[in-house]
Amino acid sequence: MEDVKKIQPNMLKGIVSVPPSKSVAHRAIIAASLSGGECTIENVAVSKDIEATIECMRALGAKCSVNTKSMTVSVTKKKTYKVKNMITLDCGESGSTLRFLMPIALGKGVPVKFVGHGRLMQRPQTPYLNIFREKGIKYELGTDYIIIDGSLKSGSYGLPGNVSSQFITGLLFALPIIDGDSEIIVSGELESKGYVDLTIDMLSKFGIEIENYKYKLFKIKGGQKYKGCNELKIEADYSQAAFFLVADAIGCNVECLNLNPNSLQGDREILDIIKNTGARIVKGPNGGIMAKKTAVMHGITVDAKNIPDLVPIVAVLCSFCSGESRIINAGRLRHKESDRLRSTATELGRLGVGIVEERDGLKIIGRDLVEGNVCSSWNDHRIAMALSIAACRAEGCIEITGAEKAVTKSYPDFYKVYDRLAGNETY
Ligand SMILES: O=C(O)C1=C[C@@H](OP(=O)(O)O)[C@@H](O)[C@H](O)C1
Ligand SMILES: C=C(OP(=O)(O)O)C(=O)O
Structure with a gap:
């Protein structure tokens, strides 16, 4: 009923x-999972979208323990992490989870299947699909899933400014930790600028530097490391x-x-x-x-x-x-x-x-x-x-x-x- x-x-x-902010919490959980150390994230409300991000980071190898009473999430990276078969990541209905994690999930050596519910997979994915085609990353798109297989390489990435800033955030998370320098070139005016500011701010808390040239060009040095950030409180x-x-x-x-x-x-x-x-x-x-x-x-x-x-x-x-x-x-x-x-x-x-x-x-x-x-x-x-x-x-x-x-x-x-x-x- x-x-x-x-x-x-x-x-x-x-x-x-x-x-607490859902946008900031997604970013904190992802950045903490990519860092080597243990991070306690305070003031996290586990909504369906945040739960999806936590589950996906676990499937990608992070150890996340959630205490809903104290509203904390403790994140550590698992020491040994080897997968042989396809990884499945259920993003629920969360656009942020899907678009932030697609570039991060590349390079695991196995295909990664992203599953979406509700309207998620009908929401635009073309900016990433264009990149995948250009960079030789294989993908298969179904009505409620996308499987991607390949690795992310350093280089130049073009994205439109008026579809979703979430594509930019996804690349900003992933490009710093691969070898070689990269850049993201935004065509047209970037919309939802404040969300990119939130990403760059969270990355800086984990020691990752991004150069932002008026939201038109982002320069990203390769070979960076997410440093430990012991404590974070979500505003x-x-x-x-x-x-x-x-x-x-x-x-x-x-x-x-x-x-x-x-x-x-x-x-x-x-x-x-x-x-x-x-x-x-x-x-x-x-x-x-x-x-x-x-x-x-x-x-x-x-x-x-x-x-x-x-x-x-x-x-x-x-x-x-x-x-x-x-x-x-x-x-x-x-x-x-x-x-x-x-x-x-x-x-x-x-x-x-x-x-x-x-x-x-x-x-x-x-x-x-x-x-x-x-x-x-x-x-x-x-x-x-x-x-x-x-x-x-x-x-x-x-x-x-x-x-x-x-x-x-x-x-x-x-x-x-x-x-x-x-x-x-x-x-
Ligand atoms: O990066 C984020 O946390 C978000 C970016 C925005 O999406 P768009 O960039 O697609 O506008 C916003 O609508 C969404 O709720 C959260
Ligand atoms: C659009 C929203 O979120 P997402 O894009 O992450 O699904 C929202 O929270 O309104």
């Missing part, structure tokens, strides 16, 4: 300890905080704790986006941050080039701003867990929002309250969470099909937290 989350309109109220996730900060901006009263004001996460931009509507960002009584709704909140134009994951929740924010809002440069949203331009427009449309899906963006006319209705999560965590926030300011009950399962991809505790905040605990 499919899960259906029923939400009665209710203004959320309380404190949220913002969960809070701005992409997840965005749901509660937008809840505030539409009238809720939630304080988000633990956000790093100097974070490199591109989705920190949610603070400026909220301010641009006329809402305020303030310090909360417990040292966290909150947004405050104001009477003058108006439509905005948001360039989504570098902040794709914010789009569904920013569309909810715009749904409650007066006048017209536009989300532009968001064509890549069509290649996420759902076609997020279609899913956002369809579902907010079902709630009575005047929303138009454009080729690479959304046009939204705000209203005071949305309508109650039954809608779908499209098996997409960010759609489920965004609709749940819209439900706070609805005229009636909103039911979201497939929501509980969808959120396990990045934020398994989302509804536990949401229901607590909806219970109006004393604040």
